Amino acid sequence: DRNEKVDGYNDYRRMLEDKSLDVVCIATPDHWHVPLAAFSVIAGKDVYVEKPLSHTISEGRLLVSLARKHGRIIQHGTQARSSEGLMDAVEYMQSGKLGKIRMAKAINSQLRGPIGSVPDSEAPAHVNYDLWLGPAPKRPFNRNRFHYKWHWFWAYGTGDTGNDGIHQIDIARWGLGVKLPKAVSCSGGQLFYNDDHETPDTQVATFEYDDVYLMYEMRLWTPYPLEGHDNGNIFYGDKGTVSIGRKGWQV
Structure with missing residues (x-):
């Protein structure tokens, strides 16, 4: 302006x-x-x-x-930490009103369509493709590995866990007030896509702390919300739960 x-x-x-x-x-x-x-x-x-x-x-x-x-x-x-609404939710949870929180979920459940299979081609004339590749391995240009779709290839992206799921995992850690876990287990794969994708469309992970578990669930083939959320969080205390989504939070 x-x-x-x-x-x-x-x-x-x-x-x-x-x-x-x-x-x-x-x-x-x-x-x-x-x-x-x-x-x-x-x-x-x-x-x-x-x-x-x-x-x-x-x-x-x-x-x-x-x-x-x-x-x-x-x-x-991880700009969710700048949300005043989420600050209020975290303050509520850490006030003790939920009792002892022993588990939290980070949910990434949405429908992302396939990208198909595309042959390599020449880079557009206006693109400095060598500079775009930078530290990544040198390989021919492919539009499925370029704008936005690069998320789904390990040399450039981190899948939807590093794209959307990272926000929910961060909110879960924030709400629990935890830092580094003592153990992490994770598994995932492609159960839906049959195309150029390299990263998983289905994934689960468990972050283990001394007295609480953080669970991450990702499904990129579900056109319906999981426990009320496409992307969100649920905190389970022994006196109640807090549910956080794109439209706010509730007890």
Whole structure:
């Protein structure tokens, strides 16, 4: 609305040379999150990086180390924590009104259609495909591995767990007030898709803490809500439950 001139860049390296920039916001495909965040911090910028932060735990630890070394801020984009409604829900749960909470569910239940099978082709003329690939393995261009659909390929994305499910897992951890689990088990696969997808369409995971369990359920083939939610959370206490969804929360 302020009608300010904004510079555009075809190469992030040229952008990071601009000493007037204070903060870099990263909303690229997942495989670029860590390299861009690292280069930005080294260049003296603070960073907001979309979820998921990284593909691996070691990559996340690298960014923590770099932020401390260079005295910069890195904020992770699980933006549900900025919701006033969710803040109220978490405050309610942590007040003890649900009694002892012994289990929480993170639910990702929705219908995502198939993407089909598409042959490799030439990249569009306006796309610097080598730069787009960046740290990912070199392979021919394919439109099923490009805009948005890159989520479903391991070299670039993290499936719908890292796309949508990460929000519900984060809300569950927030509501429970927990940090690192002592054990995690997970299984999943493709029970629905028969196309170019690499990542699961069905997945379950259990995060085990000393006195509470966090359960994650993902189904990408259900055109109906699970326990009232397509994406949401349920917290089970010995005095009641809290249910959280896109439209709010209820006891």
